[in-house]
Amino acid sequence: MDFTNSSCGESDHRQIEENKPLLGEMSAPEGGKMGAVPCRRAVVHFNGMRYKLLQEGDIQVCVIRHPRTFLSKILTSKFLRRWEPHHLTLADNSLTSATPTGYMEDSMPYSAIEDVQLLSWENAPKYCLQLTFPGGTVLLQAANSYLRDQWFHSLQWKKKIYKYKKVLSNPNRWEVVLKEIRSLVDMALTSPLQDDSIHQAPLEIVSKLLSESINLTTQEHESIIVAIAPLLENNHPPPDLCEFFCKHCRERPRSMVVIEVFTPVVQRILKHNMDFGKCPRLRLFTQEYILALNELNAGMEVVKKFIHSMHGPTANCPHPRVLPNLVAVCLAAIYSCYEEFINSRDNSPSLKEIRNGCQQQCDRKPNIPLRLLHTNPDLVSQEVTSADSRHKTVIVTSNEVHVEVERNNTVNQKLKANTGNDSEPNLIDCLLISPACSTMSIELSPQAERVLECYVEILKILSDYDDWRPALASLLQPIPFPKEALAHETFTKELKYVIQRFAEDPRQEVHSCLLSVRAGKDGWFQLYSPGGVACDDDGELFASMVRVCNNVHILMGSCYKTKKFLLSLAENKLGPCMLLALRGNQTMVEILCLMLEYNIIENNDTQLQIISTLESTDVGKRMYEQLCDRQRELKELVSGLSFQSVYNGGT
Structure with a gap:
């Protein structure tokens, strides 16, 4: 038009x-x-005064019906004009009035409007629009020139959009x-x-x-x-x-x-x-x-360049929403890889079945599991047969270490209280305990494998940016992946790089995200520990996480939190810690020395096993001797203070 x-x-x-x-x-x-x-075309953008699109407004309306050949003569005749105030609404299809009387008794469809113009003839009313329709003209008078132009552009927009909708619909x-x-x-x-x-x-x-x-x-x-x-x-x-x-x-x-x-x-x-x-x-x-x-x-190189363009060349990304959105896309894509596998399994255990399986295992599982790299099947049967005994004894055997832990009645009572709890079961324990999960064989389609590889690689790239690492660790702290992904060796092996980057980061807020988000919920620390479903490196990553997590508690300046962390290790991972210390891992040697120093282990036999483990290596023997020296000096200091307090001749 x-x-x-x-x-x-x-x-x-x-x-x-x-x-x-x-x-x-x-x-x-x-x-x-x-x-x-x-792929590109030149586009001319508007430069000038801007107006807000009108949806409704008050305006004066005058309708003049006439033969179009006498338009100019009639418009200049002032005595033929009669103005009516109306509150007009610019709907999608027509121009309607809130008070359908007089000139606007019937709505005016946009298809009936032939032309929209600004009225500027000599002796014409001020601030008027002219709407031409078959058999007449509608004059709209605004309060000022800005409102007139706003009505003009809004009417033109509504009329054109209506035309394009009609044309492109067929x-x-x-x-x-x-x-x-x-x-x-x-x-x-x-x-x-x-x-x-x-x-x-x-x-x-x-x-x-x-x-x-x-x-x-x-x-x-x-x-x-x-x-x-x-x-x-x-x-x-x-x-x-x-x-x-x-x-x-x-x-x-x-x-x-x-x-x-x-x-x-x-x-x-x-x-x-x-x-x-x-x-x-x-x-x-x-x-x-x-x-x-x-x-x-170029494959992943192009993806890496794209992520770098999103981060920017500076040390800190200026866009705070980029990382959460990228992580959301990665999590959804990874879940989609296992979605078909989840839906295709008719015998997939429900949450209630997993909970029941977890409870049944807890009835026969000691409160202090000692999971080594390879669990002896005879050990499991031994635990089942000794479930009713007052003092439960668990013996974990390997080529180098023998650990025997004796528990008292209070621990057993606490265990029975926990087994009666109906809360949501621990995800990692469900993977280790539930028969349906333990025998699960994950096989993905070639397309799903490519998608999984791509998005796990993106998580690796994200973990390489120092400014993104704390937020990424926080987003991944409550493990956001399905249990099928955690049971998939390919996935956990590739994701290990991300967890390793968290463990190598010097910041405390990153290390704290390796632990569970709350009590009773396992985190990456438990997942990649020896005996965990993702451990495939003889505990090397676990040792790194133990070191940084212990440093977190020490840096927080809380002896209570340090003892709590060591107590958690003693209850759940004492066997792996001793096995790694026996292999010469300095971090594990330090942890065992701290357990002795803080009196974490109350059982004498277990203390002797730890001492024997420390004395089996040069580094362990040296650190244990240093611990003994500190303990001896502390006793001398305490006894000296006691002697001075009772000395009668003292001043």
């Missing part, structure tokens, strides 16, 4: 859609795999449809109106069009994506459009459109999205985009 007849000072801001520049030609990139579809020729989409996008970019719907409305129109059109060629896909790309620079794509983008990423991951058009869109999503739970398709689109990058020749 031609609006060039309006003679106002802002006519240069209103362009004719048919005359706007279309997409230019682009030569195919090297390799010749792309069609003749450009596509016939895709050449015409593509031209209309380009005109629609350019109209939104050059509009002086400011509102969220200015860019969202064209995206929703295109999204609806794509959802109803399933027989599109690849070239048509890319042409539409390039046409709407300017609108996506500052706006999130609607859900249906996200599905269309996901389909394109899956079918043509090597397309230049993915690199040049989707990259700024995904960057904006990661920087500004606040909750993927409210818009899960945005997360799915981001997930498919990263997988498409991984399908390129």
